[in-house]
Amino acid sequence: MAYSDKVIDHYNNPRNVGTLDKAKTNVGTGLVGAPECGDVMRLQIEVDENQIITDAKFKTFGCGSAIASSSLATEWLKGKSVDEALTIDNMDIVEELALPPVKIHCSVLAEDAIKGAINDYRVKNGLPELQLPKSHH
Amino acid sequence: MLTLPIYLDNNATTPLDPRVLEAMLPYMTKMFGNAASRNHAFGWQAEEAVDYARDQIAALINCSPKEIIFTSGATESDNLAIKGVYEMYASKGNHIITATTEHKAVLDTCKHIEKIGGKVTYLHVDDKGLIDLKQLEEAITDKTILISIMYANNEVGVIQPVREISAIAKKHGILFFTDGTQAVGKIPVDVEADGIDIMAFSAHKMYGPKGVGALYVRRKNPRVKVTAQMDGGGHERGMRSGTLNVPGIVGLGKAAELAKQEMEADTARISAMRDRLERELLTIEESYVNGSTEHRLPHVSNISFKYVEGEGLMMGVKDLAVSSGSACTSASLEPSYVLKALGLSDDLAHSSLRFGLSRFTTEEEINYAIDHVKEAVSKLREMSPLWEMYKEGIDLNSIEWAEH
Numbered sequence: 001m002a003y004s005d006k007v008i009d010h011y012n013n014p015r016n017v018g019t020l021d022k023a024k025t026n027v028g029t030g031l032v033g034a035p036e037c038g039d040v041m042r043l044q045i046e047v048d049e050n051q052i053i054t055d056a057k058f059k060t061f062g063c064g065s066a067i068a069s070s071s072l073a074t075e076w077l078k079g080k081s082v083d084e085a086l087t088i089d090n091m092d093i094v095e096e097l098a099l100p101p102v103k104i105h106c107s108v109l110a111e112d113a114i115k116g117a118i119n120d121y122r123v124k125n126g127l128p129e130l131q132l133p134k135s136h137h
Numbered sequence: 138m139l140t141l142p143i144y145l146d147n148n149a150t151t152p153l154d155p156r157v158l159e160a161m162l163p164y165m166t167k168m169f170g171n172a173a174s175r176n177h178a179f180g181w182q183a184e185e186a187v188d189y190a191r192d193q194i195a196a197l198i199n200c201s202p203k204e205i206i207f208t209s210g211a212t213e214s215d216n217l218a219i220k221g222v223y224e225m226y227a228s229k230g231n232h233i234i235t236a237t238t239e240h241k242a243v244l245d246t247c248k249h250i251e252k253i254g255g256k257v258t259y260l261h262v263d264d265k266g267l268i269d270l271k272q273l274e275e276a277i278t279d280k281t282i283l284i285s286i287m288y289a290n291n292e293v294g295v296i297q298p299v300r301e302i303s304a305i306a307k308k309h310g311i312l313f314f315t316d317g318t319q320a321v322g323k324i325p326v327d328v329e330a331d332g333i334d335i336m337a338f339s340a341h342k343m344y345g346p347k348g349v350g351a352l353y354v355r356r357k358n359p360r361v362k363v364t365a366q367m368d369g370g371g372h373e374r375g376m377r378s379g380t381l382n383v384p385g386i387v388g389l390g391k392a393a394e395l396a397k398q399e400m401e402a403d404t405a406r407i408s409a410m411r412d413r414l415e416r417e418l419l420t421i422e423e424s425y426v427n428g429s430t431e432h433r434l435p436h437v438s439n440i441s442f443k444y445v446e447g448e449g450l451m452m453g454v455k456d457l458a459v460s461s462g463s464a465c466t467s468a469s470l471e472p473s474y475v476l477k478a479l480g481l482s483d484d485l486a487h488s489s490l491r492f493g494l495s496r497f498t499t500e501e502e503i504n505y506a507i508d509h510v511k512e513a514v515s516k517l518r519e520m521s522p523l524w525e526m527y528k529e530g531i532d533l534n535s536i537e538w539a540e541h
Contacts, residue, residue, distance in 0.1 A: 003452065011452055017520050034538035035523060036483030038446050038463055038472065042522035059522040063448035063463070067520065112539075 003064055004098035010068035015075050018057040020044040025124050030116025033109050039066045043073060043113035047121055051082045058113075065103040069093050069110040077114065082121070086130075088114055141456040143502045147342075147493035148291050148319060148437060149460060153388070154344035154496075160391040161346065164384040172381045173372060183383045190390025197393040198317075198336070199327040200353055206373045207386050210350035211318040214337030215242040217352055217377065218314045221363025222283045222335070223250050226312070230280035236260040236268050237478040238295075239287050243316055247285070256280065264480045265429035266295035270305065277309050284313050288320035288336075292462065292475040292491060293428030294437030296320065303332025312361060318342055318350075322396035323434055324404070328353055334361050340385065344496065345392030349385030352377075403496045408435035410503050411494050415440065417507040421514055423527070427462075427476055427489060436494040439476075441485045442510075444524040445517040450490060453513030457506055462489035484523075484533075 003011070020027045026047050033040040039062030046055040056074035060067045072093055077085055093099070093107035115132050123129055144152070164186060172187045174180025191202035208214045219233065235247050237259045247257045258276040260268045268286060284306045289296045299315060306313035314335040320326050321336070322343025328336060339350035354376065355361045362376070369378025415438045418424060423443040439462070442450065447461030462473030463486070472486035481489075492506070518524040526533060 011449075014520060019525065031522065031536075032539050035487070035533060036538075038448075038483075038487040040522055040538070059520055059525060061444065061449075061521045061523045062446050064452040066446075067449060 006072075006097050007064055007068040007099070010071040010097070011064045014058075014067060014071045016055075016057050016071065016078075017059060019059065020046055020055065020057050026121070028117040028119070028121025028124065030113040030118075030120060032112040032116055033062070033066075035061065038062060039106065039109060041066065041070045041109050041113045043070060043077075043110070043117050045077055045082075045085070045117045045121060047082060053077050053080050053082065053085060062106065062109075063103075065097070065099055066106040066109065068097050069099070069106045070113065072096060073110045073114055082118055085114060085118060139499075139501045139505060142458055143456060143505060144458045145492045145494060145498070145502070145506060146458045146460050147495040147498075148294070148491065149493070150341045150347065151344045151495050152497060153341075153346055154392065154395060156395060157345055157388045157391045161384045161388040164387050168383075170383070172383055173370065183381075186383055186387050187381055190386045190393075193390035193394040193397075194351060197326075197397045198321060198353060199329050201356060203374075204328075204353055204356050206352040206354055206376050207381055207389075208337075208350050208352055208377055209348055209382070210341070211240075211316065211337045211339035212242040214339070214350050214352040215240070215316055216246050217363055217366050218335045218337055219243065219246045219250065219283065219285060220366055221376070222312060222314065222361075223255055224364035225362050226282040230278075230282045232256045232258070232278055232280040233283045233285060234258045234260065234273065234276050234281060235285040236262060236287070236297075238262050238266060238290055238292075238475045239285070240291055240316055240318070243285055243287065260286075262295075262478055265432070266290060266293050266427075266475075266479050267429060267432065268297060268302075270298065270301050273302065274305050274309075277305075277311065281309070281311050284311055285316070286313075287316040287318075288326065289317075289324070289434050290428070290475065291319050292473060293439045293479070294319070294434035295428045296324070296432045296434065298432075299331050299333070303334075306334075307332060312359075319434060322392065323400070323436065325400070328355070334359070335363070340389035340392055343392045343396050346385050346388040349382050349389050351389065399496065404435045407494050407496065407498065410498060410500065411436055411438055411492070414438060414492060414494075414503050414507060418510055421511060424514075425485070427481065428479060437491065439489055439491045441476075441481070441489040442514045443485060443488055444521045444527055445514055446487050447489055449517055450488075450510075450513055453517055454506075454509045457509060459493075460491045462491070463487040 056077040058070040090107040090111040170179030170183035172183040195202040317336045317338045321338035336353040341347040427439040447463030476486040
């Protein structure tokens with residue numbers, strides 16, 4: 001299967017690989033997937049006092065599409081407000097990266113990771129956890 | 138001179154040896170006759186070429202040329218052997234014994250046998266990939282008509298104890314079929330010494346053309362027959378109808394002749410390169426060889442690089458053509474059933490790469506492979522949350538992973 005140029009670009013030059021200090025109250029961490037399924041994504045956001053995401057980092061164990069999906073997600077998250085970030089839909093990622101049907105689950109994981117990171121941030125800051133529809137893939 | 142990309146997937150298929158191509162070419166143009174045409178020179182010429190190929194193949198596996206049935210490849214041979222025995226020996230019983238690490242061409246044929254009323258026992262393998270002979274013997278019933286165990290495995294290269302298996306089969310008066318696709322032409326296979334009754338193999342795994350293979354069917358002690366699976370002109374002693382693929386058969390014959398002549402020298406050179414590749418790659422932290430290294434084909438190495446995912450890794454070594462036990466593209470997301478049968482956890486199965494060398498592999502290519510795999514593993518581990526956790530001493534089994 002051939003990868004799209006955008007997937008290859010993100011794979012070769014991943015944006016925002018790294019780790020934020022998860023002990024900080026303004027850092028939210030989302031860890032999704034499972035090693036036995038062949039992909040695990042960890043996505044972290046750092047949020048300022050105006051609810052703006054000032055930094056985002058990822059680390060991913062997975063195929064090229066999983067790496068590209070999470071790399072793209074961090075790019076999109078930076079500068080967005082937390083509420084705006086919640087509107088990122090996995091199909092936006094599918095479209096941007098031209099993912100084939102067998103790789104759609106990578107984009108779903110990235111969306112789950114974004115929501116997981118936001119929820120972690122909310123819980124840390126005394127906000128109620130958002131009830132998100134559980135995605136199945 | 139190094140030419141990219143580098144082909145290290147020789148268990149999937151091998152390149153055609155130019156000497157094989159040369160032998161085949163005249164049979165595509167000038168000598169195009171039908172080997173079954175008995176009344177003119179074109180037919181005689183084709184028949185002569187087929188007979189010569191039969192001799193070449195018989196010499197490689199130590200059988201009589203009359204015991205070779207030409208087919209379209211190993212998948213057809215596997216089907217013909219198992220379904221053909223099941224039908225031919227229906228009055229004796231309906232039970233077949235095989236193993237969980239067999240090729241899909243055997244496993245799915247066995248599934249078909251079960252659907253039409255047969256019984257199949259799937260033997261488990263140990264962590265090295267070997268079957269247990271005691272379990273094999275215990276699985277035998279008075280209805281057992283066939284033991285089907287592959288000679289060597291396509292994913293990890295593990296060689297089964299064929300002689301011990303055939304001895305058990307003989308003791309109980311059961312036929313022994315082996316899928317020899319990965320072994321024939323690569324290691325010495327002798328149907329007499331090995332006690333094989335039926336064996337499938339294919340040309341394109343030993344530098345021959347695709348679309349041609351054979352089934353060895355023993356004619357003496359015991360005389361074995363398989364029921365044809367295609368109706369037609371009754372070619373190949375009535376076991377496989379269809380006009381013979383003369384150029385393909387000539388290619389298989391030439392490939393067999395070259396294998397016999399060059400096996401010893403090829404093996405010495407290829408296994409030295411394989412061992413060096415493996416030794417170097419195992420210097421990578423948390424990397425493991427899958428399957429037995431003692432009973433193994435000389436040209437294969439299957440290695441798991443923990444905490445990196447195989448498909449991602451293949452993308453990182455894009456100038457190396459290898460394959461992975463990760464099946465991220467399949468709908469099921471299930472990794473290799475062979476690696477799982479060896480007891481590998483799913484995450485290790487997802488982290489595996491298979492390297493398959495050939496007689497055309499060079500030292501420069503191995504150098505390139507070593508450097509690039511090392512580089513890619515290290516790059517991907519920098520990106521891997523699992524690697525980070527491992528380095529922090531976190532037990533990955535203690536984490537409650539979200540199932541998906």
